[in-house]
Amino acid sequence: MMFALIMVIVLTITGLIWLLDIFVLSKKRAANAKEPILVEYSKSFFPVIFLVFFIRSFIAEPFKIPSGSMMPTLLAGDFILVNKFSYGFRVPILNHTIIEVDKPHRGDVFVFHYPPKPSIDYIKRVVGLPGDVIEYKSKTLYINDKKIEQTFVGKYPYIMNEIHHIEAKEFKEALGSVNHSILIHDLPGENFKFEVPQGHYLAFGDNRDNSADSRVWGFVPEHNLVGRAFFIWFNFSEFKRIGTIIH
Numbered sequence: 001m002m003f004a005l006i007m008v009i010v011l012t013i014t015g016l017i018w019l020l021d022i023f024v025l026s027k028k029r030a031a032n033a034k035e036p037i038l039v040e041y042s043k044s045f046f047p048v049i050f051l052v053f054f055i056r057s058f059i060a061e062p063f064k065i066p067s068g069s070m071m072p073t074l075l076a077g078d079f080i081l082v083n084k085f086s087y088g089f090r091v092p093i094l095n096h097t098i099i100e101v102d103k104p105h106r107g108d109v110f111v112f113h114y115p116p117k118p119s120i121d122y123i124k125r126v127v128g129l130p131g132d133v134i135e136y137k138s139k140t141l142y143i144n145d146k147k148i149e150q151t152f153v154g155k156y157p158y159i160m161n162e163i164h165h166i167e168a169k170e171f172k173e174a175l176g177s178v179n180h181s182i183l184i185h186d187l188p189g190e191n192f193k194f195e196v197p198q199g200h201y202l203a204f205g206d207n208r209d210n211s212a213d214s215r216v217w218g219f220v221p222e223h224n225l226v227g228r229a230f231f232i233w234f235n236f237s238e239f240k241r242i243g244t245i246i247h
Helices: 002-028 037-058
Strands: 060-064 079-083 097-099 109-113 121-128 133-137 140-143 150-159 165-175 178-185 192-195 200-204 225-234
Touching (some): 002 037, 037 060, 060 225, 121 140
Antiparallel strands (some): 109 225, 121 200, 133 140, 133 192, 150 165, 165 178
16 A cells, blocks of 8 residues: 555656646747756656556556465465456545445455555455354354365475474365365364454455464455455465466
């Protein structure tokens, strides 16, 4: 959000300088006089900044995954693309919907403004839709009293930090039409039950025991939606992940 604000400011300044030159300064300049350096730079940068701003605001925006909360689907260090019009065209920064295109579907991996601090963007998976009753009991998910089956895949060792080497278990789970993997640790866990309010969504990380998600800070308001993650375009340490479609 901060980057978008900076782009708006730069775009406004360069655009105003360009317009000022067109309607005022150019008329006072001699025919063969050189343009002031500020005008020259503004005319050069404005179209480029406008194009980048338009693409990032309405088509696709890049993000970097900072943590392992969405493992094994997304790894820390993945660079992803987010479809900005999946859930409608929105006014940049204000995030008000201009044209509604679609709503989040169960199983979507989506980016949103973190409800307690909207200047930060989070990425999780949509588990609960408006009106759903969601229960998480003994590490098993229930949606409207229906148990979501988990299929064991195998053990999944990973390094949580320099001290803790965690061995989790990988399971396959189906949310709506999306089949995806989750990680569950052999650690005690809490049980939760939620009723999702209208206009809100319940979000979980795929790394179920190592994710600060709706179980900690509550529901995601529709106003906070940014877009749907769909593509891994780079990873410095694991080139094989480049080009992976996100499910």
